[in-house]
Amino acid sequence: MIAFDLLTGFLGSGKTTLLNAFLQLEAGSDTAVIVNEFGAIGLDQLVYQEFSDDVYLLDNGCLCCTVTHSLRETLLEIKNVAGRLDRPPLRRVVIETTGLADPLPVLHALLGDKLLMQHFSLGQVITTVDAVQGAEQLSLHLESRRQVSLAEHLVLTKIDMAAPEQLAELRRHLQHINPYAQVTLSAIGQAARSVFTSPSSEHRPLGLPRTEQSIDQYPLQHTRHQTAHTHADDISTWSAYLNTRPTWVGVSAWWHLLVQHFDSRLLRCKGLIHMDDQRPFAMIQGVGKVFHSPTFLQVWPDEDPRGRIICIGMGLDPVWLQESLRALTLTEASYRPRTLNELDKCF
Numbered sequence: 001m002i003a004f005d006l007l008t009g010f011l012g013s014g015k016t017t018l019l020n021a022f023l024q025l026e027a028g029s030d031t032a033v034i035v036n037e038f039g040a041i042g043l044d045q046l047v048y049q050e051f052s053d054d055v056y057l058l059d060n061g062c063l064c065c066t067v068t069h070s071l072r073e074t075l076l077e078i079k080n081v082a083g084r085l086d087r088p089p090l091r092r093v094v095i096e097t098t099g100l101a102d103p104l105p106v107l108h109a110l111l112g113d114k115l116l117m118q119h120f121s122l123g124q125v126i127t128t129v130d131a132v133q134g135a136e137q138l139s140l141h142l143e144s145r146r147q148v149s150l151a152e153h154l155v156l157t158k159i160d161m162a163a164p165e166q167l168a169e170l171r172r173h174l175q176h177i178n179p180y181a182q183v184t185l186s187a188i189g190q191a192a193r194s195v196f197t198s199p200s201s202e203h204r205p206l207g208l209p210r211t212e213q214s215i216d217q218y219p220l221q222h223t224r225h226q227t228a229h230t231h232a233d234d235i236s237t238w239s240a241y242l243n244t245r246p247t248w249v250g251v252s253a254w255w256h257l258l259v260q261h262f263d264s265r266l267l268r269c270k271g272l273i274h275m276d277d278q279r280p281f282a283m284i285q286g287v288g289k290v291f292h293s294p295t296f297l298q299v300w301p302d303e304d305p306r307g308r309i310i311c312i313g314m315g316l317d318p319v320w321l322q323e324s325l326r327a328l329t330l331t332e333a334s335y336r337p338r339t340l341n342e343l344d345k346c347f
């Protein structure tokens, strides 16, 4: 039997960081990863590929709506790969859902599949919650509440950034939504080992998580999914390839412009960028209005040499976003455009 964990959590809450930290440990060496991203251009698999050969990217689309079939095929492929004698053992699969996925239909689809369940057993449903922005996300987004309510293991991430009172407030919210889950605190993935090797993940009989009842408090509006790119509350994704080399001054100006324009409608932004800088290969990350420290890569992680940017939010305007990219090449630090008109004047 191969155990599978479902790793979920709202946009930017630290799923990739946690799992990537685990893959770098000896304990994670027998783990395959299945990634599902929201949007046309995926980046997470590039992060994982640095530390694992067993990374599977699902078709573009949302796991809970459109790609369950693709997940099934991928798991069967992993079963075959795991059976090969010429490779190290494979004992665990972690399925990272998109930050907007509802884990319940995914669990139903997997646990109700007799063939799959001959080879796989459910480990844990792990939900990451951003210690700084989690309380707001829970109050604003049904997806976030559903992810928390289904979890057996809640991982409060970014505790290095959170004030004690923020953490206390978040814990009160979580206790209310899901009083049964095990809670682990984590800073920069440091709890990865204890999360993924938690005893509760082993030898558990098949069945839905015991917290299933608690989700009844929240109406299921998830059937509003229309396409792979549309979620509740008009959340959509936009992505673009870059044909320029951004500067750090430009990235900062662009982020400022974005936050001014979209304010709290901007939920997530990430980019793999070939910078005009001594350290040229960078991953940039924005969660809500917080711009996280970029990470630098030794080598460009993909065959495709183009930089790329992905934004997720409510009411995103693709034309406006495309125009905004011009800010990325600004070189004058005093330029802080708040509108596209102001950006025009910077050139």
Ligand SMILES: Nc1nc2c(ncn2[C@@H]2O[C@H](COP(=O)(O)OP(=O)(O)OP(=O)(O)O)[C@@H](O)[C@H]2O)c(=O)[nH]1
Residues within 6 Å of the ligand: 009, 010, 011, 012, 013, 014, 015, 016, 017, 018, 044, 098, 099, 128, 157, 158, 159, 160, 161, 186, 187, 188, 189, 268, 270, 285, 286, 287, 292, 293
């Ligand atoms: N300071 C700090 N930053 C963190 C921590 N966990 C994650 N981050 C940062 O938060 C940003 C988002 O983290 P990810 O791990 O990509 O989040 P995710 O949930 O996989 O994001 P999506 O797949 O887009 O939903 C990155 O810039 C991370 O470096 C943490 O514990 N502390």
